[in-house]
Amino acid sequence: MIGICSKCGNHNWDKEVMNGQVKCPKCGDTWKFNSLPLYILTGCSGIGKTTTGIEIMKKQMDVVVLDADMFYNIMPGATEEDYYAQVEQLESLSKNIMQSGKPVLWTMAGNLDKLKHTYNSRFFSDIHCLALVCDEDALRSRMTEGRGIVDEGWIKSSIDYNNYFKTHTSLGDTEFDIYDTSEKSMSEVSDYVIGWMKRTDI
Incomplete structure (x- = not known):
């Protein structure tokens, strides 16, 4: 609009x-x-992005929290073109929401490398990404005990992706900050994310 x-x-x-x-x-x-920052909370599957987002909503912060998984339910997701289209829609929705004066925080696992290569990226004052990470034992526990995931291929893929975030500071030309959640409660993690947003312009 x-x-x-x-x-x-x-x-x-x-x-x-x-x-x-x-x-x-x-x-x-x-x-x-209103040109406001766009916030992305990323990390591997099972790391706790959605749970953290829910905790932030409970604290009634002046930010709109959304889950990018919604696009997988309504849009194709098999090709690079599909993923670019999803990111465009994510940013298009966000630019309209922020006209209310509130920035948007998305929980989102992939496609970080596409965030700045879209038409709609021009509408944000900046795009900030924070990757949640944890040690391998904690991640395996969260996936198997917390979410009931038993697929070893899925678990290994998450461990590998988690290791990428732990050992890098960017994906493509999109930089991200890192926060280790291994010994942290969800309340502590959400407080950290809120503080991170405040430090980066919220």
Whole structure:
């Protein structure tokens, strides 16, 4: 909605964005919008992203918390083009939500490398990512005991992805911060994430 020109009706993804203004290249009209940070809480499957997001919602922070898994239920997810389309929709939804004055925090496992290579990325003041990690024993316990996962292939894939986050600081050209949750309660983790958002412009 924020990207549609009310003067000429241009709904194409071709808008210019600068200094809190959106400009329609078709008719030259401009309008104000809230440019806020986009927050991504990432990490491997089973690390506790969703649970942390729920804890943040319980604390009634002035942020909208959403789970990117929703796109897997309504959009294709088999090719790189599919994943780019999902990220575009995630960011399109977020840019409209933030017109209420609230930033958006997504829990999201993959596609970090696509966040800054989309049309809709231009609408955010910045994109911040925080990866939750933990030691292998804690992750295996969370997956098998916490979520009832017994598929060893799934577990190994999560362990490998967790190790990537522990040993890197970026995926593609998207940088991320890291927080080790091994010995932390979900309340402690959510408090850390809230503090992290405050330190990065919330």
